[in-house]
Amino acid sequence: MAIQYKILLLDDDEHILELYQELLRALPSQPEVHVSNSGARAIALLESEPFSLLITDLRMPKMDGLQVLAIVRRKYPHLRIIVLTGVLDEEYRSRAYALGVDMFWQKPSNSDEFQLFKDCIESLLGRDAHSEGGFRGMQSKSLVDLIQLECLSQSSAVLHISQGAVSGRIWVQNGDIIDAAAGSFTGEDAFKEILSWKSGNFEIKPAEPEHPRAIHNSAQGLLLDSAQAMDEWRGHRAGAESPAAGEAEGAGAVNTPLAPLTKFEGVEFLLTIPPDEKAACDSWGLENAQDAAAWARTAHQQLQKLGEKIGAGSLVQLTVFGWQRSWALAGHEQKGLLCAGFRRTMPKDKVEQTMKHIFTKWVS
Amino acid sequence: MGIVNKSKGGDVRRLPTGAFTVDAQGQVISSTVPRAVPAELVEEIGQCVVAVFQGARKANLSFSEMAAQYATFKITAREMRGGAIIFLSPKTPQRVSSS
Numbered sequence: 285m286a287i288q289y290k291i292l293l294l295d296d297d298e299h300i301l302e303l304y305q306e307l308l309r310a311l312p313s314q315p316e317v318h319v320s321n322s323g324a325r326a327i328a329l330l331e332s333e334p335f336s337l338l339i340t341d342l343r344m345p346k347m348d349g350l351q352v353l354a355i356v357r358r359k360y361p362h363l364r365i366i367v368l369t370g371v372l373d374e375e376y377r378s379r380a381y382a383l384g385v386d387m388f389w390q391k392p393s394n395s396d397e398f399q400l401f402k403d404c405i406e407s408l409l410g411r412d413a414h415s416e417g418g419f420r421g422m423q424s425k426s427l428v429d430l431i432q433l434e435c436l437s438q439s440s441a442v443l444h445i446s447q448g449a450v451s452g453r454i455w456v457q458n459g460d461i462i463d464a465a466a467g468s469f470t471g472e473d474a475f476k477e478i479l480s481w482k483s484g485n486f487e488i489k490p491a492e493p494e495h496p497r498a499i500h501n502s503a504q505g506l507l508l509d510s511a512q513a514m515d516e517w518r519g520h521r522a523g524a525e526s527p528a529a530g531e532a533e534g535a536g537a538v539n540t541p542l543a544p545l546t547k548f549e550g551v552e553f554l555l556t557i558p559p560d561e562k563a564a565c566d567s568w569g570l571e572n573a574q575d576a577a578a579w580a581r582t583a584h585q586q587l588q589k590l591g592e593k594i595g596a597g598s599l600v601q602l603t604v605f606g607w608q609r610s611w612a613l614a615g616h617e618q619k620g621l622l623c624a625g626f627r628r629t630m631p632k633d634k635v636e637q638t639m640k641h642i643f644t645k646w647v648s
Numbered sequence: 649m650g651i652v653n654k655s656k657g658g659d660v661r662r663l664p665t666g667a668f669t670v671d672a673q674g675q676v677i678s679s680t681v682p683r684a685v686p687a688e689l690v691e692e693i694g695q696c697v698v699a700v701f702q703g704a705r706k707a708n709l710s711f712s713e714m715a716a717q718y719a720t721f722k723i724t725a726r727e728m729r730g731g732a733i734i735f736l737s738p739k740t741p742q743r744v745s746s747s
Contacts, residue, residue, distance in 0.1 A: 472712070473712075500729050501729070509710060572707070572708060575707040575708060575709075576707060576709060578707060579703050579704055579706075579707035579709060582703055583700045583703055583704070586696050586699055586700060587696060587700065587716045589696075590692065590693060590696045590716075591716075591718045591719075591721070593689075593692065594663055594689060594692075594693065594721065595662055595663075595720075596663070596718035596719065596720055596721030596723075597718045597719025597720045597721070598718065598719055599716060599717070599718055600717045600718060600719060601715075601716075601717045602714065602715070602716050602717070603714065603715045603717075604700075604704065604709075604711040604713065604714040604715075605711060605712060605713040605714070606709065606710045606711040606712060607710065607712065608710065611709075611711070632715070636715070636717070
């Protein structure tokens with residue numbers, strides 16, 4: 285069944301409303317077109333039923349278009365908005381775009397412009413807001429852009445971000461990110477979780493000055509860390525999903541002794557480090573295998589030495605947890621070190637248990 | 649016995665349960681580890697943990713938490729703004745109940 289789009293047309297000029305109502309009804313998608321001659325009535329209509337698109341004038345008595353936009357964008361972040369105005373004013377245009385409108389149109393003055401306007405409306409209606417990337421609410425900017433804007437302007441607010449059924453909050457106080465929450469995650473983990481969402485909606489809510497600070501890193505540092513981790517994650521995904529790329533990185537496990545170990549649940553990469561430092565490492569699904577191997581070797585040596593010193597016995601397993609993934613490391617006198625990466629959401633005790641099984645299989 | 653054991657390698661201490669925080673240089677800031685445990689030993693653990701975190705950062709690996717499991721002991725740590733909070737927990741032998 286074809287979708288019946290609903291358009292709300294807001295203008296203080298009755299003739300314009302009549303003209304555009306007829307024009308829009310004739311669109312190929314045959315939308316239902318409602319009209320309003322005041323901002324207050326338009327908001328009441330939006331509250332009473334869902335609309336796909338709002339087309340609004342800017343200069344109107346009592347409540348002008350910008351006021352309407354400010355209210356509507358906060359209350360209905362999914363709603364598509366087009367500004368249709370008789371006055372081409374750069375300040376109005378930039379303010380409207382800053383409020384998150386999808387298009388800014390000067391009222392068409394000839395048939396070509398009318399046709400172009402109709403094509404744009406039809407195209408906008410045809411777009412599925414949920415299938416597109418980008419965060420709607422402010423010019424469809426990326427979430428990183430939005431957070432940077434909030435921080436650079438030294439503002440205080442709570443950003444509510446939603447992606448489908450999940451939602452998160454980021455507390456910004458005087459341009460500093462002080463806390464975040466998303467599902468079971470809090471603080472930096474929640475911030476990074478939210479940043480990993482590819483699309484969604486967001487709203488800026490008033491600041492909560494009493495909210496306790498849980499994030500102490502700088503906003504720029506957090507954004508850089510997150511961007512870097514996401515790049516690595518994408519690289520890993522690309523390497524793991526493309527056999528050609530995997531082989532180029534030496535990560536093709538199919539024909540290596542690592543192949544049986546990749547079958548364990550949650551395993552994202554594997555790295556074996558021989559006892560001889562000059563011998564080559566073997567890896568699957570890992571981009572920066574040399575750096576990782578160097579760190580793993582050093583960390584294992586340091587902790588092994590510490591264990592001897594404190595009388596704790598030999599190091600059985602080292603597990604490290606990052607927001608991107610968890611790592612586990614275990615050593616064998618003759619075979620060297622085995623390092624495995626697990627998906628981030630895997631519980632810690634499960635990572636440790638799975639690593640035990642992988643290590644046993646590897647040694648055997 | 650219990651706190652201090654002897655071995656052929658010299659003094660080897662059986663560490664008790666406790667937690668402490670260290671700064672980015674591995675200096676102990678606060679501690680609940682009993683005073684019977686030599687401060688140098690606690691500091692050594694702190695420095696080792698910080699070194700593991702710092703090494704990971706240098707290798708562009710971002711970790712916020714670690715758990716080192718030894719035969720008789722477990723060290724868990726969480727990175728805190730360059731420093732860390734470290735938990736020491738001895739492993740107790742599991743009791744096997746016979747019915």
